[in-house]
Structure formats: C-alpha cells, structure tokens
Amino acid sequence: MEITQNIKIAVDAIVFGYSKNELNVLLIKQKFGALKNKWALVGGFVKDDEKLQDAVHRELLEETGIKVNYLEQLFTFGDDLHRDPRFRVISVAYFALVNSTKLEAKPDTDAEEAQWFPIHKLPELAFDHDTILKTAYTRLQNKLSYQPIGFDLLNNEFLFSDLENLYSTILEKNIDRRNFRKKLLSFDILEETEKFSDKKNGRPAKLFKFNKQKYNKLLKEGFYFEIKFA
Amino acid sequence: MEITQNIKIAVDAIVFGYSKNELNVLLIKQKFGALKNKWALVGGFVKDDEKLQDAVHRELLEETGIKVNYLEQLFTFGDDLHRDPRFRVISVAYFALVNSTKLEAKPDTDAEEAQWFPIHKLPELAFDHDTILKTAYTRLQNKLSYQPIGFDLLNNEFLFSDLENLYSTILEKNIDRRNFRKKLLSFDILEETEKFSDKKNGRPAKLFKFNKQKYNKLLKEGFYFEIKFA
DNA sequence: TGCTTTATGCGTAAGTTTTACACAAATATA
DNA sequence: TATATTTGTGTAAAACTTACGCATAAAGCA
Numbered sequence: 001m002e003i004t005q006n007i008k009i010a011v012d013a014i015v016f017g018y019s020k021n022e023l024n025v026l027l028i029k030q031k032f033g034a035l036k037n038k039w040a041l042v043g044g045f046v047k048d049d050e051k052l053q054d055a056v057h058r059e060l061l062e063e064t065g066i067k068v069n070y071l072e073q074l075f076t077f078g079d080d081l082h083r084d085p086r087f088r089v090i091s092v093a094y095f096a097l098v099n100s101t102k103l104e105a106k107p108d109t110d111a112e113e114a115q116w117f118p119i120h121k122l123p124e125l126a127f128d129h130d131t132i133l134k135t136a137y138t139r140l141q142n143k144l145s146y147q148p149i150g151f152d153l154l155n156n157e158f159l160f161s162d163l164e165n166l167y168s169t170i171l172e173k174n175i176d177r178r179n180f181r182k183k184l185l186s187f188d189i190l191e192e193t194e195k196f197s198d199k200k201n202g203r204p205a206k207l208f209k210f211n212k213q214k215y216n217k218l219l220k221e222g223f224y225f226e227i228k229f230a
Numbered sequence: 231m232e233i234t235q236n237i238k239i240a241v242d243a244i245v246f247g248y249s250k251n252e253l254n255v256l257l258i259k260q261k262f263g264a265l266k267n268k269w270a271l272v273g274g275f276v277k278d279d280e281k282l283q284d285a286v287h288r289e290l291l292e293e294t295g296i297k298v299n300y301l302e303q304l305f306t307f308g309d310d311l312h313r314d315p316r317f318r319v320i321s322v323a324y325f326a327l328v329n330s331t332k333l334e335a336k337p338d339t340d341a342e343e344a345q346w347f348p349i350h351k352l353p354e355l356a357f358d359h360d361t362i363l364k365t366a367y368t369r370l371q372n373k374l375s376y377q378p379i380g381f382d383l384l385n386n387e388f389l390f391s392d393l394e395n396l397y398s399t400i401l402e403k404n405i406d407r408r409n410f411r412k413k414l415l416s417f418d419i420l421e422e423t424e425k426f427s428d429k430k431n432g433r434p435a436k437l438f439k440f441n442k443q444k445y446n447k448l449l450k451e452g453f454y455f456e457i458k459f460a
Numbered sequence: 461t462g463c464t465t466t467a468t469g470c471g472t473a474a475g476t477t478t479t480a481c482a483c484a485a486a487t488a489t490a
Numbered sequence: 491t492a493t494a495t496t497t498g499t500g501t502a503a504a505a506c507t508t509a510c511g512c513a514t515a516a517a518g519c520a
Contacts, residue, residue, distance in 0.1 A: 408480095430487090430489090431488070460479075
C-alpha cells in the first residue's frame with residue numbers, strides 16, 4: 001500500500017509568564033512570508049529524528065533563549081487546511097510556564113523580536129494562533145485548580161499574597177485571603193522559610209517554598225490537590 | 231527556507247464499550263506487514279484534505295462499521311521513531327465511547343477481524359498501542375468524575391444499578407448505592423421514565439434517561455458535574 | 461514618641477456537603 | 491405464604507467550606 005501524504009508537522013509553544021499581577025504570553029514577530037511582522041507563537045517544524053518535546057525546547061531556545069519550568073502537550077491543531085500555502089501543517093501545541101524572574105531577561109539569541117504580552121492585550125496573531133491561545137488559557141485556568149502548577153509561575157520563594165494574586169488574576173475571581181491560606185497550608189506541601197518580604201508597607205510577610213518532593217510523595221498516597229472558589 | 235520532513239500523520243481510535251459489567255476495547259487484527267496477525271487500535275493515515283476527526287470517523291466506518299457516541303482528541307504520540315520502518319509516524323489518538331447495544335452488532339464491512347476485548351484481558355498489541363491504551367483508560371477514569379460521559383456507554387434508558395456498576399467497574403472502587411443515587415439525582419439531569427426493568431429477580435427498577443439538553447443548560451449557568459468516592 | 465496607614469497572621473461560628481449505615485417495598489419462586 | 495433478591499428512601503454524625511473580625515508588625519509622619 002502506497003502512502004502519499006503531503007503534510008508537515010510543527011510544534012508550537014504557548015508560554016505563560018506571571019509578573020506584577022499580570023499573566024503574560026510570549027510571542028515572536030514573524031520575519032518572513034506573507035505574515036511578516038505579524039505576531040505568532042514560538043514554534044517550528046519537527047525534525048525527522050527529533051522527539052516532539054525536544055523540538056519545542058529547541059525552538060524555544062533558538063528563538064527566545066528561554067528555558068521553561070513546566071511543559072505539557074496541549075492539543076493538536078490540524079483542521080486549518082490552508083494555514084500555509086505550500087502544504088498542510090498540523091501543529092502539536094505545547095503549554096509552558098516560566099518562572100516570573102525570567103520575564104525580565106532579554107532573549108540571548110538573534111530574536112530581539114520576542115516579546116511578552118499581557119493576556120488581555122494581545123496583538124493580532126498569525127495563523128490560528130488565537131484559537132490555540134484561548135485553548136491554552138482555559139487549560140491553565142482549569143489546571144490551576146487541581147494541580148499545583150501556580151508555583152511554576154512564581155519565584156522559588158514567594159509570598160502568600162503573591163500566590164493569592166496569581167490565583168485571583170488568572171481565574172478572574174475574588175478570593176478570601178484567609179480561607180485561601182488555610183486551605184493551602186492544610187495540604188502541607190508548603191514550607192515556611194526564615195526570610196521575610198522587603199516591601200515598604202505593612203507587616204513583613206514570610207516567604208514560602210513549594211515542597212515538590214513532599215507533594216509527589218503525597219500524590220502516591222492518594223492525596224488530591226484541589227482549590228475551588230465560590 | 232526549505233523544509234524536508236519525512237513524517238506521516240495517522241489517527242488512532244481507542245473505542246470503549248461497556249457490556250455486562252465489563253469495559254471493552256475495540257481492536258482489529260493487522261492483515262499486512264511485519265506485524266501481521268497482531269492486534270492494533272483502529273486507525274490509519276490522514277488524507278491531505280481531511281480533518282483529523284473525519285479521518286477517525288472514516289477509519290472506524292471502513293474498518294469496523296461502528297459509529298461512536300462520543301469522540302475527543304486524547305493525545306498525540308510521536309516519540310516512537312521506529313514504529314514503521316518506512317518513515318516516522320506521528321499518531322493523533324482519539325478517545326471514543328459507544329453505546330453498549332452496539333457491542334453485539336457485527337461489523338458490516340470486510341473486517342471480520344474487528345473484535346472487542348475486556349480491558350483487563352488484552353492481547354499483545356502492535357506498535358506503542360499499549361501505551362496509548364493506558365493513557366486512554368486513565369483519561370476515561372478521570373473524565374468519569376467530572377463529565378457525565380458514562381451515559382454514552384449505556385443504553386438511552388438505563389437502570390440506576392447499571393450506572394452504579396459502570397462507575398464501580400471502571401473506577402475499580404466500591405460505591406455506596408444510596409449515596410450514589412442521591413448525588414446523581416441531586417444534579418437534576420436525570421429523568422424517570424414510566425418503564426421498568428424486566429429482570430427476573432427482585433423489585434422491578436425504574437428506567438432512567440440522561441437529559442443532555444438540561445445538562446448543557448445547567449453548564450451555562452455555572453453548574454459543575456462532579457462525582458467523587460472515598 | 462506616638463498616631464495613622466497598610467498589609468499580614470490567625471480564629472471561630474454558621475452553613476453545607478459527605479459519609480456511614482438500616483430498614484421497608486416490590487417482585488419471583490418454592 | 492414464606493423466602494430470596496433487588497430496589498427505594500431517611501437520618502445522624504462527621505468533615506469541610508464559607509463568611510467574617512480582630513490583633514500584630516512594620517513604615518511614614520506629625
């Protein structure tokens with residue numbers, strides 16, 4: 001049986017970063033083709049002997065110099081039959097989170113055209129990337145409530161108020177500060193450090209750490225992370 | 231920029247059916263190639279102008295004559311670089327549920343080699359299909375608790391005991407019959423019919439229906455389906 | 461120094477949901 | 491008519507969630 005198929009496989013990464021109470025998305029400006037100067041997700045074609053995740057890491061490194069904290073497959077988009085005039089492209093989209101400190105860092109490659117955009121102030125996007133992004137944002141919102149991935153968007157050590165703001169920003173909901181803290185502490189996956197915030201105003205706050213090892217251990221014992229809001 | 235890529239795109243379907251308190255998976259016997267006579271998931275290569283879901287429906291119809299009740303994209307498997315000796319294959323796996331009545335029906339095409347296997351009595355599988363299947367089973371288990379997809383595995387009208395058995399079989403857990411019924415009824419997405427079971431033993435049981443319209447309406451109002459067990 | 465402002469840290473009562481458990485009702489069959 | 495079998499319903503205790511209020515620790519300023 002002969003197989004003639006003229007489809008190319010690409011990967012795209014939706015990279016989220018969180019900084020100053022805003023959720024941001026990493027985009028790059030297209031340098032070639034009909035869509036020159038439009039913004040797009042980081043991505044590119046997969047090499048014949050390259051695993052899908054490796055392709056994502058490579059593209060991220062090549063185009064933006066960024067190393068992500070968390071990466072998972074999101075969805076495969078393949079129904080836009082004319083995304084590229086040369087051939088059909090099927091794109092395996094990945095969902096990534098980076099630590100907020102990396103937000104400030106300039107990309108270290110030739111891509112000074114990589115830029116962070118607040119999720120609610122996006123430019124017009126190339127291809128079907130707005131659809132992909134919407135899917136990714138929904139996934140982030142859902143995942144936040146049953147997996148402790150918020151920590152991958154924060155510094156290693158963070159304030160409770162940071163975490164709380166992250167949740168209320170991304171979920172677009174108000175949260176009761178006291179119940180939120182109580183709930184998270186009850187999971188017993190956070191660790192107090194000896195350090196304090198150095199903000200000007202108010203009572204200094206303790207810095208906390210996420211204990212991933214402990215979380216993984218608890219998972220095996222049937223523990224179930226879940227945060228819901230009214 | 232020239233793109234040379236020698237990868238083919240396939241779709242695979244993991245079709246689940248439920249009958250007589252057993253969860254079954256639909257497999258077909260390979261007729262050609264090195265893996266002749268091994269069992270595999272239903273699937274095949276995507277046509278250049280064919281949407282991914284359409285490819286799945288086509289393959290299912292061609293190879294088994296089955297029309298599914300529920301279909302969703304599961305995951306894209308692309309890291310087995312040598313699944314096919316001719317070229318690399320990336321497979322977009324879909325997750326499907328069929329109504330139990332269809333379990334008895336013979337495939338109406340040339341594929342008398344399609345067969346249902348109980349999930350816990352699977353034959354050796356071709357390619358990486360055992361990995362795919364495991365992923366699918368986990369997805370089914372998870373999804374059962376936050377989306378009312380169990381109904382897609384049952385007849386249009388079903389007994390509460392059927393539903394309860396389905397949950398306890400698939401989740402491999404014991405369920406308190408009374409609390410289960412109470413919980414499900416509290417959602418107000420089931421409808422009593424006037425009909426009763428025709429079993430020989432015991433008190434006749436009412437047949438129920440899932441009211442999908444009502445469920446969809448409730449969803450829009452912020453309703454959240456969830457069934458958990460101790 | 462002490463008053464005000466700001467944000468953190470903790471406690472508790474009321475409301476809601478989950479869990480555990482037992483008995484009556486409806487049928488078939490001996 | 492008694493027995494076996496499965497369905498249908500109720501209720502109290504426990505666990506969890508929600509909605510709040512107040513004391514504490516710093517900084518700024520009069």
